[in-house]
Amino acid sequence: MTVDTTGTVRLRPLSIQADDDPDGVIVGRPELGEFVSLPALYGEAIRLLGDGLPIGVVQRRIEDEHDVELDVVQLVEALVDLGFVARLNGADLPDPAGQAPPAHLPWLAERHVRWLFGLPMRVLWAVVVGAALVALFGRPDLVPVYQDFFWSDYVGLTTLVNTAMFSVVISLHELMHLAAARSLGTPARIGFGTRLHNLVVQTDVTAIWSVPRRSRYRVYLAGTACDLFLFAILMLVLAHANPPEGAAAFLRTLALVIMLSVPIQLHVYMRTDFYFVLADLLRCRNLFGDGLDYARYLLRRVVTVVKRARPPADPSAELSARERRAVRIYAVLLVPSAAIALGMFAVYTLPIIVTALFRALVAVWESLNGGPVLLGVDGGLFLLVEGGIQTLFLVTFVKSHPHWFRR
Known part of the structure; x- marks a missing residue:
């Protein structure tokens, strides 16, 4: 028309x-x-x-x-x-x-969750977290250590239960993002995604661009605030309730799972919760995308200097002076940070995963051929959990990057 x-x-x-x-x-x-x-x-x-x-x-x-x-x-x-x-x-x-895909939990209205982000709840959160910090200062032995992850001699069973606990924690984390968005009257969806080599659960809250910038921080920080609140409650229970050793071991493992999930949000070289906080503080509309484009431009510029070809156009030139400065600094930090993360994955995490999967396959095979049954079941549990996670990562990655796999 x-x-x-x-x-x-x-x-x-x-x-x-x-x-x-x-x-x-x-x-x-x-x-x-x-x-x-x-x-x-x-x-x-x-x-x-x-x-x-x-x-x-x-x-x-x-x-x-x-x-x-x-x-x-x-x-x-x-x-x-x-x-x-x-x-x-x-x-x-x-x-x-x-x-457009429908929003999740469409029945959840603003009036249902607004109280979660009101002044009384903020005061309660501060009191609980502050009390937990006092308890940790008096009893530093309460801080989880890596040994708390292995509450059983059976690695497969341990991995299965701990993965289930992590799934509950991450579900609450993402539900808080969704609730925060809904408290502002905007829709949201929860789904799977990838960040470098990580499979992640993520909440699509694109609709919060319709609310003022200061209100968007509520959505960005809701998940981490929930994690810290749960961690603080666990520390207070362990410090003052004296639970039985079996329950205490379970609580320490859950606290370790939560503690390990929080620092991931600080990796701003990926689109994590604190990346969005940083992008809004710097008032950049697409900090990651613009930073990646500028990093590619720098690489192409080096190539053109070597080949003595015509230099490419600077993609950041169209941005405002303030945003251009922020994007260029971020791009310089983005590449080495992502390279270090991928390098650590290639050198440490990937060999561990491959070795563990191989050992689990051997245990299952030996069990089917007269070997220890319990070790075979344990290996099967590990394959079920870790193999399922890695398969889900590959499927999600292919769906998220279809242009990489087209001819």
Whole structure:
């Protein structure tokens, strides 16, 4: 359908968020999970279009009031492509929101979870975490150690139970992200993803671009706050309740699992919880993507110098001076950090996984041929857990990077 200055549009309900930035706005549809960052004048043009003014009238008004040329026709064409326009020149347009995956727990309303993030709960969280810190200061022996992971001589059984505990912890972590998003009136979805060599459970909270920047920190930090709260409760129980040794061993293992999961969120060279905190603090729309593009640019620049070819265009040149500076510093840290993480995985973690899988296969084979039955069952449990995790990682990775596997 042709778009020209005589046309009229009717926009779908849109979120227009200034995001504490006088020079730009974020426009999008939370239910669709589609958002774009635009200069402030485009945001004003969208508001005028939403008032029902013809395209040409909007363009002339912007030009008269701000003494700039603005191609509102091109803007409308982009809005149509994004699915932001309901009617164009009197004709209804299809709504892509019908093809978007539905939000999880749609029945969970803002009124159900708003109290979780109110002042009383924040005070309770501070009191519990503070009391746990006091207990740890008085009894440093309560800090979990790696031996707490092995509560049984059977590695397969230990891995199965500990993986189940980790699954519960990570589920609560992601549910808190979802609840935080829902407390702001925005939808969210929980699913699998990959971060470098890690299989992760992640919550898609793209819709929080529709809320002010300061409110988004609630969503980013909700999971880690939940982890710290659970860890603090476990420390207080171990310090003051004197549980039986069997229960205490289980609680120490659970505390170790939680303690090991929290530092992962600090790895900002991946898109972790604290990466998003950092990106919003620096006010960068796509810190990871822009940083990766700039790192690739630096690599191509080195290649062109060696080949004496024409240097490539700097992808960060289109960013504002503030954002460009942040992206360049982040890119310098991104590459070595990711390289170290992948190197540690290749040198340590991968050989451990391969060796353990091989030993488990040998144990199962020997058990089927007259060997110890318990060792065979233990090896089978390990294969079930670790083999399942690695298979799920491969499947998720292929689905997340389909362009890598096309001819």
